[in-house]
Every structure is written in structure tokens, then in C-alpha cells.
Amino acid sequence: MDISELEKKQLSISRQLNQVSDGTVKTEDGEEVSEGQITQLVSFMLEDVDYGVDILSVHEILRIPQLTRLPNTPRFIRGVINLRGNVIPVVDVRLRFGFPPAKMTNLSRIIVIESETKHIGLLVDNVSSVVRIKDSNIDPPSLFIEGVSEEFISGVGRLKDRLIVILNLTNVLYTDEEIEERKTLAALKAGTIDSGVV
């Protein structure tokens, strides 16, 4: 797949984002199923592995805008961008997943996702396609995926000829320590709610 073809594809993905059709849809494998049974993923490639983010959490996909570096933040925080007046942090997915850094190219994209109440930009090398996958073809995360912390994996999808790692990026903004902290905090909060004080 040459570059221009890829770019075209990315364009069409952006369009698809806006037309989540109703009724029946075809999965990647050409099977017709009703909408409720399939998951649509925005997929991107990283070191020869396909990753997918649930299209419902994807806000939009951007070309790389001007990035403002945030000093004294983890290395994987590439900075903040201005998205129509909102200041949004951008996570370099490569660095966050522990892959070696790579240069930004004109295929690089920022996938803006909405997680909890926050908007987060994910800097990825490319956005390859929107994948429709039957829910029955999604398996729970297994141990074989290298590198990426299981923290971020919500499942593995089986496609005809390949697998796609489905990501859960709720905590992608935070360092491992921060994630632990947040979990403890959340547990504490949940505890208080259980005891009925609030």
C-alpha cells in the first residue's frame, strides 16, 4: 500500500466516522449482522500489530496540528493541542506502550478520544481503517501481546487473516504509578459510597 493510497483511506475513515449507519452492516468478513452485535474499531498499526479503538469513544481524527510541549510531564505526553478552543493533551502511543520513538510523518494522526470526561489526543503513526467486527469474534485479552501493558487491552478481535488488539485507553494519560494511585483513590471513594456516609 503506497502512501497516497493510505492517505485516501484515512480520508474515507474520517468520513465513515460521521456515518454510523443503522440497520444491518457488513463486517470486515462480509457477513451481514445487525448493528447491536458488532463493534466498530478505528484501527492503526504500530510495529506490525493492528490496534483498534472503539469508534464510539473516538471524537475525531486530526492531522498533526501545532503541539505545545508540556514541561515536567512524562515523556509520552507530547504536549497539548488547541482543538477549537479546548486544550487537549496528546499522548504518544508509541512511547506510552514502550515502543521506540519514531518521527512524525504526514501519515501521523491524532485520534481524539473521549475518556471519562476528558478529551485525549493519541498520536499514532497512521490510521489504517475502520474495522467492523462481530462481538462474538472478540476474545478477552490474553497474555501473548508483547509490550503493551494489559492495562490498556480490553480484548483481542479475530479477523479473517489477522488479529486486532482492542484498546481501552481510559488511563492512557497517566503513568503506571499514577494509574495505581487513581485506582486506589477510586476504590476508596467506592468504599465510602458503600458505607453509605455520603
Added chain:
Amino acid sequence: MAFSLGEYQDIFLEEADDQLQELNKNLLEMEQNPEDQDTINNIFRAAHSLKSSAAFVGLNDLSELAHKMENLLQGVRDKTISISSEIIDLLFKCFDQINAVIELVSEGKKPHLDLSSIIDDITRTHEKALGNQPSQAEPEKKEVAQPEKKSVPKTVFSANEKKHLKQGLDDGLDCYELTIFIEPDAPMKWVKAQLILNSVKNLAQVVKTIPDEENLTDESIRDVIKIIILTDEDLKDVRNACDVDLVTRIDIIRISLNRRDNKYVIKFGQPEIFQEEEPVEEQVSDLTDGSEVDEIDAAAENEGAAEEELVLKSDTDDVGTASSQTARRNAPVLRTVKVSVDKLDDLLNNVGELVIANSGFFRMYEELKRVSVDKSIGNEFKNRIEQMARIAKDLQSGIMKTRMVPIGQVFSRFHRLIRDVSKDTGKNVQLITKGEDTELDKKVIDVIGEPLIHMIRNSIDHGIESPDERQKQKKSDVATVTLSAHQGGNQIFVEVIDDGRGLDVTKIKSKAIERGLVTADQVSTMDDSEIYNFIFQPGFSTANRITDVSGRGVGMNVVKEVVQDMGGNITIESEIGMGTRFIMAFPLTMAIIPAIMVKISGETYAIPLTEVIETINIDKKDITTIEGHEVINLRGEILSLVRLSHFVGMPSRYTQDINIPVIVVGYSNRKVGLIVDELEGKLEIVIKSLETNYRTVEGLAGASILGDGSIALILDIASMINKVITEQEKMTHEEKLAMLRRQEQEYIEMQSYELGSTAKALPEVEESTPVLSPSITELPVIDESIEEEPDLDLNEFSFSSLKEKGEAGENKPVVDVEPETPEIPEIIEKDLSSVEVVEPEPQLILETRSTGKAVVFDTFEESTGEEEVVSEIKSEEPVDLEVTVDETEIPQPMAETTTVEATTAEVEEIEEERVEEDTQQAEDITEILEPVSEEERIETTPVSDSMNEVADEETTGKVKEALESFRSELHSNVRETLDDGDLDKHIRQSLELSDLDLGKIKLLSNVGITQAAESMSKIIHKRVDMAIPDVRFLPSEKISTVAMYQDSEYISISMGLVGDVKGAVLFSIPTSSGYSLLDSLFGYETGSTRTLDEEGESAIKEITNIVGSSVVNSFSEKTGLSILSEVPALLEGTLEECIVEVSKQVNMAQGYALVMDTEFYYEDDRIMAHLLVLPDTSDLKKLVDNLRDNG
């Protein structure tokens, strides 16, 4: 689940809050003046309202309490009970109880307080007061006389309403008249009416209500309200909307509009009655057989001028007469809407975006101007942008104003506090409040109460002496605590002032030492204000005893925290025996803040202006390193330096050793200098939190989106400096040294680049010349030549040779000059050359660095003789000497000469000059916010030239003497030229202007400025006298001399000129005159304007616009040139500073500007305003030519 009183809770709380405030105010009043009937009535009323509203929401205890209070007061009012302190105290107690209940409710808790004991108290007191008389029967109900139950006002439509009605019916909506009967005994009927109206509004358009909507808030609302609506909703829903508690009956009548002949007829259907008890099945009666009809003259209606009030009667009798309705309508009703601060914040945020987005257009305009040939489109575009900018700005300030709340409501709370605390402490204290109308941001108002409580308590408990002590000191018996608020500049000041004993510095000192906050040595060098600040330390209290009121040392710490959270700061002034003054300063608004934009490593950061004390330029040579911390001597004060590059973790890109921009910021009680790469100037920014989508980042307060859409991060100065300093501390000694070496290395490397660049600064001004304001940046003049000096080795040498020699470099003259004592940096700073740590162990060695002076000095030492140096410099200065001398400012020769002396003379002489040098060094550090224009720098050249020449002609030994004479000669020369000579001849020549041309320009300016005076007089409706405009060429630095004899404060507005003739206009009004002008413009009483608020500012800008435009217009008229004025801008500073500011906007040929200067006077010769017009010199020819062409 939180306790709630149901849907009326909010209304109740709001209402109760008002009543409580009323109660509080009047109770205090009553204590002072127990016999005042009005006060008693007010209290009575408040208690009464509380009673009803509490009953309404089911707080029966509270209602009972209020009822008892009411009874008691009734007795007082009827004079059956005489007021006693016991009663007043009891009333206060009641008030506290009520307050407690209301607070619980507002916190969402169930009020569990047992009010029965206090109720009993009242009963007892009441009976006692009546002297065992049988307690009176309940006072008569004071409720407003009920209107007759069945009476319903008749429906009368105005022309507009009819139109509305017709329109609605034409649109296919149904029209109903709702007649709602409210239970006559129901409390707070107006609330119900309001509720009904609101819910109806959700479903329908309201055409009319009876009584009028404004009057629905009236407490004396009748039992019947009528609402005429247009709706397409189901009738049932409408009815449900009206059916709130205690509504007894709802009549619904359909209204239709039929056309008959040429007239419209309003038809009322049969009423459909919904009784509360037995809701009738929904069913609309037949509409066609209306009971009565009325006619509207269609023609008249179409004209929109239906004069006759055609009345349709329903089947009910009318009671509300027209006259009573009119009376109601005339009652002034303040219509208010409650809006949450969050919503306003959002709105303000959006407007901020609008302002920013708009500034993007200005850039586009610049671009357009560059590429487009057609000027008219560009100008049109610009006009539109400006219009939009104005609207956005108005919108912004409008929304900002809605966030502002007068502080009076906070102040009023404290009367009670003062009363209680002074009673507790046995001190007689009165509270004076000033400036209650001063408005603060709602956010500040919400939190300011707590710090004020602490400060007031502190003042009374610690500050104010006991009555005995006061008597001994011959102070008045009644002590005073003053709460005052006022606006000054961009800040609001809130002060707590007491006339007590003042802060005891020695006590604080010893306590601070005792607590280990500071050593005795450190304390001895601190000034009083620094010592006062210790009381803000957590747990710091000098009180010997802890009282209920204060003394635990928690209070003042809280005060400081709260104030700082709001972006403010607090200072203390105190005088032993006289009193103490706490001054809190808050920013005007929280949402948009002014900030200084800086660049570091190519990245832009914003520093909130509230944090900034000043901006200075320093030279590398002035930096001393003590134990790894860099410091400089700023006007005798040691200023720690922090490199912003250390915080952002990127190397600085500033490659020079001189004029390093430094921002002096406040850091706790100290000042810290922040070294940056570049200052970009001031900007209003909207703060965006990083937490919204990420988390807090240490050292950052947020982000802001700039005009070009890029993001600038906003520094949180305190946490940023903390971080940098902690990190520095963390380093081991070894690391520190390594860092120092690295830094040193860095600088050596940098030197190879630095010489090509130029310095941004103005030449030095001597004290002897009254010309320039001292704020202008100075620079040793030789810099110019040095900058062009191609030989890098000079600098390299000065650095490395000293390094080699280290402390052993005594044989160098440089070192001789230094009484080098590392412990006393001040002394080092006083020396000609500066000091820097290079050597690791003993920590200090000397190094002479790179201001012009120092370098020349070194050069001289290095080279075999000064001739060599001189010739080098000279060869670089091919400027024609005659001309340049003319242009030369007086001060430069002075600075020059000194420098040369330093270079050539003996060491003793240098020592002689030291004092002078010292002052210069101090002045080297000056404000540099504004980059200095090219011309100003060029002026520095001629003197070095002449200096060289002189040096050339003299023998080495006589250099000094010669310089002396040269200096005085130059002095007199320049003075003569300035005083008598035809100063601007060569300027005129270079601009190809003849004497005649100049005359024409003068004439033109006369015409223009007369026009301006005329417009001015039109605006203010007064005669305006003007001075004949003074039109002449002035060198840029002399322009401010036009303000030389002005010592009053001015409000200055500048306005740029664009188009065929560019330039600038400065319109300055003496502040006092400006205020009285505003008074008369706004129709206020003279003397009521005391600060320049936004309204005032925009008014003065408008005046500037008008005055400036009349000048500009007359210029365009006479020349046919297109000259446009830009949006006026308010300038800060003295008149001189403003003139300097404006002159920078003007393009001047060879540093000369044509100044048209005049003053306007009132009839009594008071100065009304000062007008300065500065056209670009390059456009003068155009002006003259066109004037000629046009005859």
C-alpha cells in the same frame, strides 16, 4: 438523600436570606436607637415574612419562633412593652437560632434544632415585660387586606398585545385565558404566582398577565391572577402547570379571533373551571358561542396605533380598576435574573475566544495588505474587524461586569461580629465601612468573608487596647475598625484598619527566632514589612493567651492562603501605638488576566502580571554565584535569579552576555529574578485549566490560547520556583560544581556567536539632562562599536586570561579595582567589573565581562596601546561626523567620556569615577519591555566617533584632560544647538522640506487642532480655549520634554494613524479633569468619579477618537489623502512615559519627529487636555505635496 424542602427550597432560602440580613441590620440599629419606630417596624416586618415563608415550606418550629418574635415586637411597637437590653439580646438570640436553621437547610441537612426553649424564653420575657399582664392576644393579622375573593380583574388588551394575539392565532396556536384563584390565606402568594407563570412559560407564550408580570413579585399580590397564553400544547398540560399547591380554582377560557366585516372580534369562550378538590375532566367548551365579544378595528390595528382599549369582559365582575393598575406599573421594579457563575464563566470564556479569534483577523489584514493591491478592500476589512473588536470588547466587559458584586453585602455582616467580639473582650469598638459600592468578582466575594473575619478578630483581640490602656494613651474611648474597599488600577483593594497598638516588631522577631523560622542574624537585616509577614506563618501567634476569638495562630495563615488563591496578595502596614492596616489586593477579574509573555527556548510562556514586579535587563557580568545560586545586586538589593530554562528543561537560546531579560517576580516575601530569552510584551489572556483534559502540572497555572491559535502555558510562579529551587538543592556539591562548569562552558561556547547580534537598549541619560524620563534603558555607548568588532579574541581573552590567573590576577588593573570580598556581594557589585564563580573550591574568582565599558577596558589592556583600539573602532564608523553630532543627545557624550576615561586613565582615576560608574551600573538595569527602535540605537554611534577622534589627536598622558574639555565643549555645543540653533535644518533638508513647507504644516496643524478643540467643546458643552500648537522637529528623546512642566497625573490615550499618512496621536487628560469630565458626561454629581472604570475608560477613548479624528479629518480634507485613525488604547504611566511610548509607534527619519503639541484649557485656564500629534516624518513630504496640489 439530602434534606430538601421541595421545589420551593431555593426561593425560600433566598427570601429567608434577605430577611435575615434585614433583621441583622435593624437589630443593630435598634440597639443604638431603641426608640426608632421605623427600625422596629422593619424588624417586625422581617419576622413576619419569615414566619410566613417558614410555614410555607413546612418549617413549623421556625414559623412558631418567628411568630413569637412578632408578638413580642408587636408589643414593642404598640408601646405596651418597653424595649430593654434583655429584649434586644433575646432578639439577637432568636436571630442566631433562625440563622442556624437556615444554614442547616441550605446545607441540605434536616434542621434538628430544638427551638422550644427559646420560644419559651420569648414567652417568658414577653410576659415579664408586660408586667404580669395577661399576654395579649395574637396581634391582628397585618396581612394586606384581602381583595374580595371572587373578584377578578377584567381583561384588557393593549394594541401590542392584540397584535401578538392575532399573530399567534394566525400561526395556528390556541389562545387561552387562565384565571387562577389562589387560596386567600396562602403565604407568599407572589411566589406561587411566579411559579405558575414560570411553568406556564415552559409550555406557552405568555401574551399578558394580570397583574403585570413585573408586579407579580409584589408581596401584596391578590388571590387571582390571569394569564393569557398562546400555545399548541395540550390544555391538560397547561392546567397541570398551573395547578400548584393552594390553588383553589383554575378557569380556562379559549379566546378566538373572528373576522367580521372589517373588524377583528375577540371571542371569549365559556370558562372551564378546575376546582382543586375535584378536577374537572378536561374538556374545552364550545368556542363559538362566546358570551361576549368585542371588536377591534382591523384598520387601526394594522396601523399599529389602535387607540381604543377595547375590552372584552368575561363573565366575571371586574374589581381591579385601571387606575390601580397604572399605579402598579409605575412602581420601579428591578428586574433581575439569577445566573450561575459557571454559566457566566462559560460565556466569558467564549467571549474570550471571540476576542482571540478576532485578533486573528488583524493578522489576516496585515497579510491582505501585503498581497493586495486594492487598498480599499483592506481598509474596509479593517474597519469591519475593528467594529467587531469593539463589539467583542464591549461584550467582554459587559459579562465581566455581571460577575462583579458590590462588597457592601459582605461588609454589612461584620457589624454583628464587631458587636459580639467587642462585648466578649470588653472593648468598645465601632466599625466603619467605606467603599461598600466597590465591586469585586463574585468568586472573591464568596470567599473574602472568612479572611475578613480573621483579620477583624485579630484586630480587636490583639490590635485594640483595653479601655484602660487606651485611656492612658489618651486615645478615644471608642476604638475604630475600618473596613474599606476601593479600586486602584487593575486591582481592588480591601483594607482592614484598626487604631490599636500596632504590631510589635520585637515580639514578632523573637517569636520567629524562637520558632526557628529565621536566625537572629537574618532577622537583623530584615525590614519591618518582612517581619510583619511572619504573622502569616502557620501557627504563628504572639498572643500570650489563646482566646475564643483568636490567638491560635491559625487565622492569619488562612487569610494569606485565601487571598493568594484568589490571585491577590496581602501586605501589612503598622505603626506602634497608631494602629495596623491589612491591605488585600485582588485582581479586577479572575477570568481574564493580564500577563507578560516571555519566550524561552523558542517556547512562549505567560506570566500573570500580578506576579510581576518589574522587568529588567541584566548583564552576565553582574551575575554573582553564591553556593550555586545565581544572584545579582539590584539597586542595592540582592536578587536571586532563577533560569526559566531550568524549569522548562530546554537550553536557553539567548546568546548574549548583556541585556539578558529578567522578570522580577514576587515569591513569598522575596523577589526573584526570572531569566528568560525574550520579553514579548503584555497580553490579556483567558485561563484554560489543564485539569479539564489532563491534570495539574507542577509549575503551570494553566494554558491560554493565543490569537494565532497556538497555546501558551501560564506559569504558576510560586510552584515553578519551588520546583527549580528544590531541584537545585537536591544536587550534591559535586553536581553543583559540574553544573557550574557546564554553565561556564555554555557561556564560553555562546560567546562565539554573540558578537554579531545587537543589543536592545537606549543610550544612557545623565542626571544633568532633564530630557528623558529615567525609565529609558541605558546602554554604554561603545557597545555599538564592539558589536561590530569582528575580533572575537578580545572577549575570549578577557574571560580566559582571568580564568588562568584566577585570584592571582592582582596585577591586572581590573582586579586592582576590586575590593574582592566574597561575603559582601554589594561591594563587589559596586565595582567596575563584575564577579563570577569559576573556581570550584573558594567559590569566587573574578572575571571581567562584556559590557561595552568592560570590554573596551580589556581590549586596551590586551592591545599594546590605545591607538590600536581606537583606530579599529574608528574604521567601523564611517558616519559623517557633522550630522551625527547634531543628532547627538547630551547624555551620550557623558557616558562616553566616562567610559573612555576608564579605558585610558590610571587605576586611581577609575576609583575616582567609581561612584559615577556605580550609579550607571544600577541604571543599566532598567525596564525594557518595549523593544527599542533602530534609530535610537544608531544615535549611539556618533559619540564614539568623536571620542575616537579626540583620542586620536591626544597623546596618551593627556587623554583625560582632553576628554574633559571635549566633554564640556560638547555639552555647551549641544545645549546651544538645542536652545537657539536651527536644530531641525538638516532634518528638513533631508526630508526635502523648505521653510515654507514647514509653515504650511504648521498651518495645517493649526487648522486640525482647532477642529479638535471645537469637537471637544461640543462634547463637553463648554468653551474650550487652546494654545497655539507648537509645531517643531524634535529628536525622539526630546519629545517627552513637551511634558516637562507637567506634574499632574494624566489619563493618556494613544491612537495610531494609518493610511497615506501614518503616525500617532496622544490625548492626555489630567486625571482630575478627566474625572470631572466623566461626571459631566454621565450626568453624575461633580466629584463622584474617583476611579477610571471601564465605562469611563471607553468614554475617554471615545473623546480621544472624536478629537483625534477631527485632526485627522481636517488633514485629509486639506490634502485629499486618506488618513484613518486606529482604535484608541489606554496607556499606563506618567505623561512623559506615555509620550515616549507613543513616539515609539512613530516612524522617524533620523530619530526626529515632527511634533504638533497643544493644550486645551477651560475658561479658567485650568488645563483640560493635552494633545500631541506625531505624523511619521517620512509622510510629511506627502502631506506637503498634496497640500500644494490642492492649492
